[in-house]
Amino acid sequence: MDNRGGAGGTIGSEAVAKSAPDGYTILWATSVRSAIGPGLYKQLGYDVAKDFEPVSLVAILPFVLFASPVLPANSVGRASGLCRAHPGEINFGSTGVGSGLHLIGELLKSEAAIQIVHVPYKGVAQALPEMMSGKVQIAFNTIPPSCRT
Numbered sequence: 001m002d003n004r005g006g007a008g009g010t011i012g013s014e015a016v017a018k019s020a021p022d023g024y025t026i027l028w029a030t031s032v033r034s035a036i037g038p039g040l041y042k043q044l045g046y047d048v049a050k051d052f053e054p055v056s057l058v059a060i061l062p063f064v065l066f067a068s069p070v071l072p073a074n075s076v077g078r079a080s081g082l083c084r085a086h087p088g089e090i091n092f093g094s095t096g097v098g099s100g101l102h103l104i105g106e107l108l109k110s111e112a113a114i115q116i117v118h119v120p121y122k123g124v125a126q127a128l129p130e131m132m133s134g135k136v137q138i139a140f141n142t143i144p145p146s147c148r149t
Helices: 007-017 030-038 076-085 098-112 124-133
Strands: 063-067 093-095 117-120 138-142
Touching: 007 030, 063 076, 063 098, 063 124, 076 098, 093 124, 098 117, 098 138, 117 124, 124 138
Parallel strands: 093 117, 093 138
Antiparallel strands: 063 138
């Protein structure tokens, strides 16, 4: 396994697209890598339609909003209210520009009519600890990596 984070998954996707077609290389792709990336980036190092062959839908993962312990919010409504009361002062962390977690933050901004500042990280392993420490007040993730077993 070679985890190449960054740019919403496009870095890893390009590496797979340029790898030898040996039958042993597989890309675990999200909608960002396969559908959204080509619309966000003028030049990708790959062509989704030509360089990849879909194998199977593995899962559909809902997004979860997390609030830092420094932000007194226990609901989306309360977090949105705090963001409205402090426009541009509350940050949200994501797994990079153009990632699904970035886009869900932008959707929240639009739907809730709030102004929050995007702080991109190279992956959730960087974003969530920053949220827990209060460096960013909000972060998004999918349910499985966020649950403790």
